[in-house]
Amino acid sequence: xxxxxxxxxxxxxxxxxxxxxxxxxxDKAILDEFLILTDSPELAGICRKFDIAxxxxxxxxxxxxxxxxxxxxxxxxxxxxxxxxxxxxSVGNTAWQCGGGFQGISYAVTDxxxxxxxxxxxxxxxxxxxxxxxxxxxxCLVRESVPxxxxxxxxxxxxxxITEYMEDLYEDRxxxxxxxxxxxxxxxxxxxxxxxxICLKETGEVIGRAGLSMREGFEEPELGxxxxxxxxRQGIAAEVCREILNxxxxxxxxxxxxxxxxxxxTASQRLxxxxxxxxxxEIEVDGILYRSYRIDLRQERTGSY
Numbered sequence: 001x002x003x004x005x006x007x008x009x010x011x012x013x014x015x016x017x018x019x020x021x022x023x024x025x026x027d028k029a030i031l032d033e034f035l036i037l038t039d040s041p042e043l044a045g046i047c048r049k050f051d052i053a054x055x056x057x058x059x060x061x062x063x064x065x066x067x068x069x070x071x072x073x074x075x076x077x078x079x080x081x082x083x084x085x086x087x088x089x090s091v092g093n094t095a096w097q098c099g100g101g102f103q104g105i106s107y108a109v110t111d112x113x114x115x116x117x118x119x120x121x122x123x124x125x126x127x128x129x130x131x132x133x134x135x136x137x138x139x140c141l142v143r144e145s146v147p148x149x150x151x152x153x154x155x156x157x158x159x160x161x162i163t164e165y166m167e168d169l170y171e172d173r174x175x176x177x178x179x180x181x182x183x184x185x186x187x188x189x190x191x192x193x194x195x196x197x198i199c200l201k202e203t204g205e206v207i208g209r210a211g212l213s214m215r216e217g218f219e220e221p222e223l224g225x226x227x228x229x230x231x232x233r234q235g236i237a238a239e240v241c242r243e244i245l246n247x248x249x250x251x252x253x254x255x256x257x258x259x260x261x262x263x264x265x266t267a268s269q270r271l272x273x274x275x276x277x278x279x280x281x282e283i284e285v286d287g288i289l290y291r292s293y294r295i296d297l298r299q300e301r302t303g304s305y
Contacts, residue, residue, distance in 0.1 A: 011040060016042055019046060020046050032128065036055075037054070037056075131197075134196050136243070142196050142244065143197055145180055146184075146197075150176050153169060154176075159228075165268070166224075194213060195210070196210060207228050207231045208227040208240075209226050210237075221248070222257070223259045225237055225241055238275065245295070255298055259294075263289060269293075272293045
């Protein structure tokens with residue numbers, strides 16, 4: 001349930017106390033269903049006290065104050081979550097929160113009248129730890145990864161061919177689970193994208209990973225994927241990657257995507273060609289030679305699965 005609370009006047013201490021009492025007497029299962037949008041830092045603080053999902057509404061002077069907050073630089077370094085509104089404007093970075101008095105609030109919005117319901121649903125899901133559904137194909141569902149996926153990842157990565165051209169998992173599974181937890185908090189929440197989990201729609205079985213990541217020294221996000229050996233040579237990689245490119249263009253508003261391929265990884269090079277990538281040059285990254293491919297999402301893409 002999404003509730004907007006926009007105050008004409010500041011709440012006094014008694015009114016805030018009454019709201020806190022109301023939350024205290026309300027069943028937690030009910031409060032967990034709420035996402036409250038408010039322009040009151042005091043009310044936002046009460047919401048977080050009871051673990052109610054809340055987004056700050058920055059309007060007028062609040063927005064200006066938030067943008068000019070003296071603590072902006074320090075808070076931005078913490079890497080808290082951010083989102084984009086339907087117009088493509090970033091509205092959730094920590095600098096806004098601190099400057100506007102919304103400490104600890106991970107999301108902020110500006111134009112509440114035109115907010116997309118799916119966008120608000122995703123804010124609520126982030127608070128509740130529910131993975132976002134990214135896209136789906138005829139056979140597969142692509143969603144955000146969760147720590148529970150780790151055991152399936154280890155089964156997939158047991159095949160040495162999987163890690164021939166890509167980084168392996170941690171030897172310690174708990175380290176890998178913690179890596180996924182940190183990834184959700186610091187990558188998904190900040191960029192709005194990352195490497196995701198591929199599941200079969202029919203069974204829910206985890207069969208691989210695919211998505212977009214940022215590599216240091218590059219401006220464009222990079223496409224990556226891994227499909228478990230059992231499900232290779234069935235066109236699944238092309239099916240999933242094509243839909244991810246559509247998502248990158250239509251939902252994320254990205255214009256260009258890069259892919260780096262080892263010169264001997266001919267299967268992935270063929271896939272890039274089928275998806276419409278063009279090979280630009282060979283480059284060296286961390287002492288390893290790659291072929292650099294790039295696709296302009298604004299151009300019409302052709303090809304078959």
